[in-house]
Amino acid sequence: xxxxxxxxxAGMASGRMLEHLFETQPGVWNVxxxxxxxxxxxxxxxxxxxxxxxKTYAEIVTHDADWYESHGVTCRFGEKVLRIDREAQVVVxxxxxxPYDRVVIATGSNPFMIPLPGHDLEGVIPYRxxxxxxxMMALGARPGARAIVIGxxxxxxEAAAGMKAQGVDVTVIHVMGxxxxxxLDEAAGYLLxxxxxxxxxxxxxxxxxxxxxxxxxxxxxxxxxxxxELPCDLLVMAVGxxxxxxxxxxxxxxxxxxxxxxxxxxxxxxxxxxxxxxVEHQGAVFGLVAPLYDQAKVxxxxxxxxxxxxxxxxxxxxxxxxxxxxxxxGDFAEGEGREDIVFRDPARGVYKRLVLExxxxxxxxxxxxxxxxxxxxxxxxxxxxxxxxxDTLIFGPAFQGGAPSDPLAAVAALPGDxxxxxxxxxxxxxxxxxxxxxATTLSDVRAQTKASASCGTCTGLVEQVxxxxxxxxxxxxxxxxxxPCTPLTHMDVRRLIKSRxxxxxxxxxxxxxxxxxxxxxxxxxxxxxxxLCDWPGEYQDDDQSRFVNERMHSNIQKDGTYSVVPRMWGxxxxxxxxxxxxxxxxxxxxQTVKVTGGQRIDLLGxxxxxxxxxWADLNAAGMVSGQAYAKGLRTVKxxxxxxxxxxxxxxxxxxxxxxxxxxxxxxxPAKVKMAVSGxxxxxxxxxxxxxxxxxxxxxxxxxxxxxxxxxxQGTEVMCTVxxxxxxxxxxxxxxxxxxxxxxxxxxxxxxxxxVGLDHIVERVVTDADSxxxxxxxxxxxxxxxxxxxxxxxxxxxxxxxxxxxxxxxLEAAE
Amino acid sequence: MTxxxxxxxxxxxxxxxxxxxxxxxxxxxxFRTAENEVFAIDDACPHKGGPLSEGIVHGRSVTCPLHNMVxxxxxxxxxxxxxxxxxxxxxxxxxxxxxxxTTQLRRERVA
Numbered sequence: 055x056x057x058x059x060x061x062x063x064a065g066m067a068s069g070r071m072l073e074h075l076f077e078t079q080p081g082v083w084n085v086x087x088x089x090x091x092x093x094x095x096x097x098x099x100x101x102x103x104x105x106x107x108x109k110t111y112a113e114i115v116t117h118d119a120d121w122y123e124s125h126g127v128t129c130r131f132g133e134k135v136l137r138i139d140r141e142a143q144v145v146v147x148x149x150x151x152x153p154y155d156r157v158v159i160a161t162g163s164n165p166f167m168i169p170l171p172g173h174d175l176e177g178v179i180p181y182r183x184x185x186x187x188x189x190m191m192a193l194g195a196r197p198g199a200r201a202i203v204i205g206x207x208x209x210x211x212e213a214a215a216g217m218k219a220q221g222v223d224v225t226v227i228h229v230m231g232x233x234x235x236x237x238l239d240e241a242a243g244y245l246l247x248x249x250x251x252x253x254x255x256x257x258x259x260x261x262x263x264x265x266x267x268x269x270x271x272x273x274x275x276x277x278x279x280x281x282x283e284l285p286c287d288l289l290v291m292a293v294g295x296x297x298x299x300x301x302x303x304x305x306x307x308x309x310x311x312x313x314x315x316x317x318x319x320x321x322x323x324x325x326x327x328x329x330x331x332x333v334e335h336q337g338a339v340f341g342l343v344a345p346l347y348d349q350a351k352v353x354x355x356x357x358x359x360x361x362x363x364x365x366x367x368x369x370x371x372x373x374x375x376x377x378x379x380x381x382x383x384g385d386f387a388e389g390e391g392r393e394d395i396v397f398r399d400p401a402r403g404v405y406k407r408l409v410l411e412x413x414x415x416x417x418x419x420x421x422x423x424x425x426x427x428x429x430x431x432x433x434x435x436x437x438x439x440x441x442x443x444x445d446t447l448i449f450g451p452a453f454q455g456g457a458p459s460d461p462l463a464a465v466a467a468l469p470g471d472x473x474x475x476x477x478x479x480x481x482x483x484x485x486x487x488x489x490x491x492x493a494t495t496l497s498d499v500r501a502q503t504k505a506s507a508s509c510g511t512c513t514g515l516v517e518q519v520x521x522x523x524x525x526x527x528x529x530x531x532x533x534x535x536x537x538p539c540t541p542l543t544h545m546d547v548r549r550l551i552k553s554r555x556x557x558x559x560x561x562x563x564x565x566x567x568x569x570x571x572x573x574x575x576x577x578x579x580x581x582x583x584x585x586l587c588d589w590p591g592e593y594q595d596d597d598q599s600r601f602v603n604e605r606m607h608s609n610i611q612k613d614g615t616y617s618v619v620p621r622m623w624g625x626x627x628x629x630x631x632x633x634x635x636x637x638x639x640x641x642x643x644x645q646t647v648k649v650t651g652g653q654r655i656d657l658l659g660x661x662x663x664x665x666x667x668x669w670a671d672l673n674a675a676g677m678v679s680g681q682a683y684a685k686g687l688r689t690v691k692x693x694x695x696x697x698x699x700x701x702x703x704x705x706x707x708x709x710x711x712x713x714x715x716x717x718x719x720x721x722x723p724a725k726v727k728m729a730v731s732g733x734x735x736x737x738x739x740x741x742x743x744x745x746x747x748x749x750x751x752x753x754x755x756x757x758x759x760x761x762x763x764x765x766x767q768g769t770e771v772m773c774t775v776x777x778x779x780x781x782x783x784x785x786x787x788x789x790x791x792x793x794x795x796x797x798x799x800x801x802x803x804x805x806x807x808x809v810g811l812d813h814i815v816e817r818v819v820t821d822a823d824s825x826x827x828x829x830x831x832x833x834x835x836x837x838x839x840x841x842x843x844x845x846x847x848x849x850x851x852x853x854x855x856x857x858x859x860x861x862x863x864l865e866a867a868e
Numbered sequence: 869m870t871x872x873x874x875x876x877x878x879x880x881x882x883x884x885x886x887x888x889x890x891x892x893x894x895x896x897x898x899f900r901t902a903e904n905e906v907f908a909i910d911d912a913c914p915h916k917g918g919p920l921s922e923g924i925v926h927g928r929s930v931t932c933p934l935h936n937m938v939x940x941x942x943x944x945x946x947x948x949x950x951x952x953x954x955x956x957x958x959x960x961x962x963x964x965x966x967x968x969x970t971t972q973l974r975r976e977r978v979a
Contacts, residue, residue, distance in 0.1 A: 572884070858887065859887035
């Protein structure tokens with residue numbers, strides 16, 4: 055006796071289930087297959103190759119009309135199911151009802167469309183089925199066609215690459231900071247972006263769409279929230295999927311995000327099963343194909359009355375875009391007891407990261423060289439013990455077997471013609487010859503052979519060659535690396551940022567071979583500064599890589615409150631400003647009002663949530679942030695000069711104000727303090743400032759490199775100039791030289807110790823072209839820097855960040 | 869038993885950043901890592917009470933803004949040569965919303 059089975063939805067999961075069913079239970083089931091799409095089962099995963107022109111639709115059909123006929127499947131394609139009547143045990147379609155013994159719901163998922171203004175315009179489509187694919191392919195036939203893809207996940211990138219292959223000009227808009235953030239970490243995301251851009255696809259990350267623009271009811275472009283407008287002829291939204299639960303919900307089945315199923319794939323009604331992207335199992339929903347195939351097998355067994363249980367497994371992701379080789383599997387978040395093994399080969403654009411927990415491999419991310427992906431995936435799935443091979447694990451299966459290798463022995467075993475330094479093509483024997491010829495330090499070897507003198511990532515290898523050749527005579531270099539994330543020094547990194555045009559933090563970490571995935575509290579602020587300094591207007595400042603004072607634009611105090619210091623140009627204030635400061639101090643119950651050493655007024659003890667309000671009040675009175683927290687220009691202290699003082703030789707206050715107005719807002723390696731004294735009596739204490747000016751009758755003496763903190767150091771005289779304009783040009787030039795050359799957190803005097811006063815005089819005083827170029831670069835950067843942080847942060851978008859996320863004090867008291 | 873309370877959206881917290889929530893037992897810092905994981909710990913460093921929510925987040929750790937003590941977000945333990953710990957609170961993410969297990973807050977209240 056045959057039993058009636060109704061399958062709703064002809065997707066990949068239900069197709070696979072039917073195969074199992076006919077194979078294990080032939081002749082048992084009389085199947086009716088409903089599908090809203092006017093066609094049968096095809097391999098949805100292969101839509102991207104169809105779009106790219108690598109495959110045709112006929113090649114991706116998994117079950118054709120003959121197959122259905124030979125298995126006696128009644129196909130009701132293009133017909134929507136209206137409802138499931140559980141009492142009468144019938145499924146009602148548009149063309150009539152069908153009785154059932156069992157139902158399998160495989161309604162899949164719906165693409166999620168962001169309800170942006172204009173999302174209903176013609177030419178705004180999801181990427182889900184063959185119709186969408188054909189729409190995208192048709193676009194390629196139009197010369198000069200432009201498309202935008204919203205969503206930098208798996209599907210969005212495949213859509214973008216597919217359209218690009220059809221000759222369409224494509225831009226990808228992704229809201230997160232890096233592509234495929236669910237499958238990739240930042241480093242791999244960076245490499246992916248780079249190779250997509252090399253293919254000619256424009257990629258905008260951290261981009262928020264605001265409105266889809268249209269003319270005559272048809273899409274014409276997209277506006278982002280920063281005002282950028284991008285024209286397009288087609289807009290594809292590939293931002294995610296929502297399980298399609300409507301039918302199940304209407305039938306009264308238990309539904310959460312998806313249709314609830316147990317391990318046997320049975321819903322809350324014993325006669326109804328569900329599988330595929332429409333289900334929720336143990337709180338999880340499914341978008342990749344591997345678990346769906348497992349579910350199909352379990353569902354077929356359950357229908358046959360045999361016990362079977364679905365257990366979710368680690369799945370692996372591969373992107374089907376030619377030339378973008380990436381792989382990700384398992385869980386690659388960092389965690390307690392978890393260890394990262396990172397391998398980067400900047401020259402080949404390779405990044406590999408393995409995550410181990412105890413003796414097991416639990417996650418892997420790879421880019422550029424994914425040949426070992428399947429092997430790693432196997433180790434993850436099988437929970438294999440990898441402790442014996444952990445030292446060489448990252449090199450893959452080819453490297454396993456035999457005794458665990460000693461890194462020095464491995465280097466010793468290298469033949470003389472083995473390349474050690476890839477940048478300069480230096481082989482082992484060249485280095486050995488140099489050492490035997492008398493090079494005993496790393497810098498000797500670098501100077502004589504150029505080995506490790508470019509990107510520096512082979513420094514460790516060169517040192518091992520030296521250790522082998524010199525034996526006990528070898529002493530490792532004592533140059534301090536920037537932080538534990540890299541063997542490179544601050545200066546190495548600065549040089550590489552410039553020479554290789556590295557413009558993002560992910561780019562620096564990849565190309566310089568960082569050993570951690572996202573840096574540490576010591577290298578991140580430094581890199582943020584270097585990038586900001588070297589690529590003004592291009593690099594986006596990263597708030598999360600700044601110390602609290604610079605992120606909050608206030609100095610944190612020991613009790614977690616903040617201090618607020620308005621700028622007083624050259625130390626000059628007015629009665630109106632003082633009244634506004636007094637009012638603010640009252641209104642926000644400021645604990646202490648203090649006059650600082652830099653001639654400013656400090657309001658101490660302001661609560662974090664009050665900061666935007668007090669700033670707005672001070673802004674309204676015409677004051678801006680005094681940046682008393684910044685690694686940047688703090689203050690220009692002045693004396694009253696020729697305006698009032700009987701000894702004053704020049705307008706020291708006027709000059710101080712001019713300098714402060716020209717120099718404020720610029721970020722520097724460490725804080726910069728300046729002063730202008732009106733005569734050699736030096737009342738403004740110019741001789742212990744980073745830049746100090748002492749006015750004399752004939753002009754201005756420029757001092758640099760003083761400090762009066764932990765370390766007391768008098769200034770050195772850099773030069774004497776005749777006019778105020780020259781003071782400004784020379785000051786801008788010396789500050790710019792310092793910005794470009796010093797290590798992060800290195801005060802100006804420290805930098806001067808390292809490079810020498812002669813070098814500074816040469817670049818800023820003697821060589822006029824060099825001085826002008828430095829000053830030009832400084833003022834160019836200032837165009838992006840001179841924005842009052844208070845005014846920015848009192849805007850509504852920022853304000854929220856200063857308030858608590860939630861207040862549970864009342865809730866818990868209930 | 870757990871009592872999951874919705875405290876806000878994941879996107880309300882900057883990536884590699886933190887926000888605080890106020891409770892009757894003090895402020896709790898809610899962190900979001902680069903991998904979009906969320907952790908909740910007391911917003912007071914065991915060293916001198918510094919607001920951990922203002923620290924730099926790296927991997928699953930935060931560096932205290934006052935004196936650079938490094939604490940694990942998942943265990944609450946101080947790292948390196950330092951010793952000390954902060955309380956941790958269970959969180960989970962559901963459909964882009966952050967849920968906090970508030971049973972621990974209640975226990976502390978009864979105690």
